[in-house]
Amino acid sequence: MTDARLTLADVFAARRRLDGRIARTALVPSPSLAERVGVPVHLKLEQRQITGSFKLRGATNALLALSEDARARGVVAASTGNHGRALAHAARKAGVRCVVCMSRLVPGNKVEGIRRLGAEIRIVGRSQDDAQKEVDRLVAEESLTMLPPFDHPDIIAGQGTLGLELVEDCPELETVLVPLSGGGLIAGVALAVKTAKPDARVVGISMARGAAMHASLMAGRPVAVEELPTLADSLGGGIGLGNRWTFRMVRELVDEIVLLDEAEIAAAVRHAYWQEQEVVEGAAAVGIGALLAGKVRPHGPAVAVLSGRNIDMSLHQRLIAGEDVQLDATAG
Template sequence: MIGLAAIEDARTRIAEHILSTPLVGSPTLSKICGVTVKLKLEHHQATGSFKLRGATNALLRLTKAERERGIVAASTGNHGRALSHAARMLGSRATICMSGLVPENKIAEVRRLGADVRIIGRSQDEAQKEVERLVNEDGLVMLPPFDHPDIVAGQGTIGLEIVEALPDVATVLVPLSGGGLAAGVAAAVKAMRPHAKVVGLTMERGAAMKASLDAGRPVLVEEFPSLADSLGGGIGLDNKVTFTMCQALLDDVVLLSEGEIAAGIRHAYEHEQEILEGAGAVGIAALLSGKIPPLSGPAALVLSGRNIDMKVHRNVVNGLANPFEQEN
């Protein structure tokens, strides 16, 4: 379990390298829900997602010798982009292993930042096997996308900022994939405001953490294309950090259809003037869908990322057929 002290230390460590993002009110969602609803604009980070916090904290925690060996990670895109950005900033080199399900726009951005990109298989689990090979054969240092205490602590700094900006927050809605974001935010929020609820949000198909929580242990799931591509991937059968934390700290997990995620993206654009990828829009989607019980007090939604293919975004905003929804 990652505690408040580690998260506070991470905030001090990364302060000069990341943006302390705004928490802004949403008049439209507040009216719909009958309580104050605020949006945590993590998609405004330099790399377009919250991942920069954990990646920067983890890299800064390495020794100079470890950074010189080079770092490696599996990624669905945003972690790889964040690691590549942080590695270039700190004089290290990054190798990012991604599956064939990762959108081309995310792959291109990782390459643009100077990382060595490896496209492996059709799942993050397959990409992880290449990571392990590079660690064993080439001596690279692995910094995984979520199941690492320094990654979790970095993401937890979002929770600190939410509670400080909204001290009476009653509910926090957070995207859920491997659990680094959800675990970190929940640890910070629960430590500072124990009675607040933290709800994880993910897509209906291929939701590895939800399946694992239901089974009471980490399990493998099949991955599917989704508008919320950043939420894909397994949690690792040998998960050491995030499964236990999510099991202990999350009050609920809500699954969203592709159509509901698309509605969240459209609302963000039309009513909040924000461009979000599917994973970043799941908080809005959950409120619009009616799948969240009536809110008892102020709510905060983590808008986790903006790195969507703009052709896909235009199609969604224009209400064109959702190819992922057709596969259900």
């Protein structure tokens, strides 16, 4: 880990860099969830970014922060789908070569979405760690610049701009529920929210199957976990044994981590569609799932971040119809 620290000034610098390049997404009330938990609940509709997820913030900020020389060499990243799509979009806008490395667990719809944006695709192995080995090779052999999906200061600062919007649009918020994977989103959001509101609770929500950040925090250091098929596929992958930024920030800034089983994730996707009229992927629905399951019980105004919509629509149709989807059917 590094001794350097991100500050709110870095998040505001990211906001200036992103001005006009991303959407300021809506924050809307959820009467159905408010009735369920007894306090006001709002949904941050980050799935409405042009690439379908919050990842556009960090990827665009990090790419724009690169030197001209680094951009000229091109960029590369490992991804479970959404970061790759965001980086491909930002790179195409900037005229920069982009290579995205993914494992065979990444759903086909996410792979094709990245390919359509003009990125070069490399499918390697069955885990994010396998994909990262290909990234490392390309950095060494072709001098590409790595922009990882979460463990990078400019990525975290970009995601933190979402937190700025939360405290501006809902100054009374007391609890924020944030999907948790490698920690880039929750680290940035927690930095912004807790700087403005130190007493606010930031809760990370992940899946029970292969939650790497949770396992690492329990161990007191970054650890490897087996990557398993899950309805929350965007939350898969490790945090990197050499994690330099997000492990420490999550440990210091996040108040609680909650894990959901597959049935709870499926119920959340269904609720988002039938009650909120929102199409979201499993990873994006976990905040809703935690409230529905009673695993988070806020005592004041709460916000659940809906982080992405890039779900295979045939899978979505099966989920909202109430089908008990078998996990191997989600492996992609």
